[in-house]
Amino acid sequence: MISARTGGPAGTEALGEALAGLLRPGDVVLLIGGLGSGKTTFVKGVARGLGYGGDVTSPTFTLCHHYAGRLDLVHVDLWRLEHRSEILDLALDEELEDGGALVVEWGEAAAPLYGSDALVVRFSWGSDEHERLISLEWRGESWESRSCELAAMAGPR
Numbered sequence: 001m002i003s004a005r006t007g008g009p010a011g012t013e014a015l016g017e018a019l020a021g022l023l024r025p026g027d028v029v030l031l032i033g034g035l036g037s038g039k040t041t042f043v044k045g046v047a048r049g050l051g052y053g054g055d056v057t058s059p060t061f062t063l064c065h066h067y068a069g070r071l072d073l074v075h076v077d078l079w080r081l082e083h084r085s086e087i088l089d090l091a092l093d094e095e096l097e098d099g100g101a102l103v104v105e106w107g108e109a110a111a112p113l114y115g116s117d118a119l120v121v122r123f124s125w126g127s128d129e130h131e132r133l134i135s136l137e138w139r140g141e142s143w144e145s146r147s148c149e150l151a152a153m154a155g156p157r
Contacts, residue, residue: 001137004154008130012038013045015134018153019119020049022146023071025099028114030107033123038132039105042121043075046103058105064090072100078109119143119150 006012019029023046031039044056050069059065059077067073074095092114096102104110107120117140124133136150143150 001135002151002154004134004136005126006038006132006134009038009041012041012132012134013048015154016042016045016047017049018045019150020046020071022149022153023050023101024142025071025101026096027101027142028096028110028118029101029103030111030115030118030120031103031105031123032108032120037123037125038134039123042123042134043073043103043105047073047075050101066100072098074100074102076102076104076110078104078106116140117142 004015006015031042033039040056040058047056047067047069050067050071050073052067052069052073054067056067056075057065059075060079063077065075067075074092076090076092092102102114104114111118111120120137120139122135122137125131126133136154138144138147138150
């Protein structure tokens with residue numbers, strides 16, 4: 001596991017943008033953190049890093065947004081879902097089979113289904129309202145093979 005500290009939203013976005021350079025088709029990124037901890041801000045950076053130039057918003061009520069770039073990004077928010085069957089109904093396996101990358105807010109709900117080969121990104125608050133402490137924990141061989149690159153990208157923001 002590696003840890004990063006960002007000084008504000010721009011740093012959190014920059015970390016997401018750096019991660020985008022490491023994403024491959026079929027990747028799963030599970031985001032874990034409280035309301036307002038920076039999950040959607042991070043996804044904005046990931047989308048920008050993949051070449052998407054439009055607005056990125058939380059899919060809290062729509063559950064899923066798609067962003068086209070060098071790699072299609074599927075952005076999911078599971079906050080409102082209470083049962084594993086509801087997650088299965090989203091057919092996220094099909095999204096992964098289509099060659100996109102999956103980024104899941106409230107990712108702890110998806111961990112039993114998609115967490116065996118995933119990057120888990122945890123967000124918490126730092127010493128002030130803007131600072132974020134972000135940890136990255138890889139699970140599975142595909143992420144293990146990128147652990148050096150993950151460590152390099154997690155430098156100061």
